[in-house]
Ligand code: HEC
């Protein structure tokens with residue numbers, strides 16, 4: 153890493169404020185009511201209705217919701233978006249599997265953990281050079297933003313194409329196949345009622361409309377960014393943290409302890425926008441290889457994130473290999489698989505990895521034949537220099553870990569305050 157992460161985090165907080173403001177101004181609602189072109193980041197002009205009639209945002213949101221839950225859009229007839237993105241788990245996976253089975257046979261394993269779809273509302277488009285353009289901050293924060301773990305999809309609309317057409321997910325061969333399923337499925341009449349009677353006649357147009365409905369649904373504040381966690385209540389001055397939670401937050405923020413907030417900002421911006429616990433930067437942590445993943449059965453295969461192989465435009469950038477997008481931590485306590493490859497299965501394991509990756513690497517990585525520890529075993533040696541070495545990763549074998557077990561327990565107590573009220577587990 154070349155740039156100080158704390159300033160990256162500070163910039164991210166300011167970025168969050170701007171984007172949230174745009175949202176609260178109801179840009180989306182205005183956009184739909186006016187039936188204008190989609191937001192600039194969505195690329196080619198797309199008018200939801202050929203006849204120029206207005207679309208009702210509420211009806212479009214409900215159609216998007218129905219499509220999100222509709223398994224008949226998949227080749228197996230069994231996989232819907234909700235199969236991997238369960239609303240009861242903040243639109244993350246409901247089970248503890250590292251990767252979700254899907255595909256044509258409903259059993260093909262994926263390569264990566266399914267993320268939560270909540271709190272992506274201010275996710276910026278991918279850029280290799282992020283500069284904050286307010287204030288006088290001219291430091292290049294490096295690769296930032298974009299949908300998926302490697303930032304390769306430009307918008308939720310672009311993103312939705314991926315699972316619909318991926319062999320390991322909904323497994324349609326082409327957009328025309330998706331539209332054929334839509335035509336013969338239970339939502340055809342609703343789709344025509346909303347987008348116009350000819351809405352399913354043209355494959356390309358129908359596919360765009362489907363993606364649009366899914367995207368609008370994913371922008372529904374109540375479903376996707378409710379901000380109802382206890383920590384939000386604390387920030388609003390309507391609740392307090394317990395002693396353990398408060399100690400955990402202090403550890404989370406302390407640059408000499410967890411230093412978590414450097415990449416997962418925890419404080420509201422100066423004008424009160426609530427934090428999303430990510431600066432959306434792409435960083436290499438050297439997460440252990442997941443030997444249980446089918447693709448990793450080939451010892452020569454590596455998921456290198458930003459430099460490929462799923463992403464193809466930055467293959468030449470050796471300095472990007474191993475970098476993945478920093479996930480937000482809201483609702484993270486509901487997850488049972490962590491990191492891009494789902495290799496760890498509890499927050500205790502994740503925190504221990506942060507605290508001890510460098511002090512006790514043998515606890516996370518296998519040994520080579522000569523007995524040496526193969527640190528960063530999911531990255532070819534030539535990329536090891538890409539791995540982050542700032543706190544809590546600034547230690548050597550034998551040093552005291554950045555967080556002891558009691559401090560780890562406190563950080564986890566704090567992370568549990570980030571769960572939204574509607575998905576709070578019953579006690
Ligand atoms: C078989 C499981 C599966 C299904 C089905 C699925 N997804 Fe996903 N989703 C994933 C995985 C895995 C990722 C991460 C992909 C990556 O990093 O390459 C992901 C990523 C995403 C993202 C990006 C989130 C982020 O943090 O950038 C969005 C948005 C999304 N999915 C929406 C959808 C929609 C909409 C559908 C239905 C059309 C859908 N997904 C179907 C597993 C699934």
Ligand code: HEC
Nearest residue numbers: 410411412415435439476477478479490491492502506540
């Ligand atoms: C240098 C930036 C950085 C710092 C510092 C950092 N993280 Fe992360 N965090 C990341 C990135 C990047 C990932 C995803 C890595 C991957 O999957 O390869 C991640 C992933 C996670 C995950 C897994 C979430 C999921 O959905 O799978 C948790 C939990 C987490 N971090 C918590 C913490 C805590 C707690 C701290 C402080 C002890 C911390 N992080 C410090 C960048 C950082």
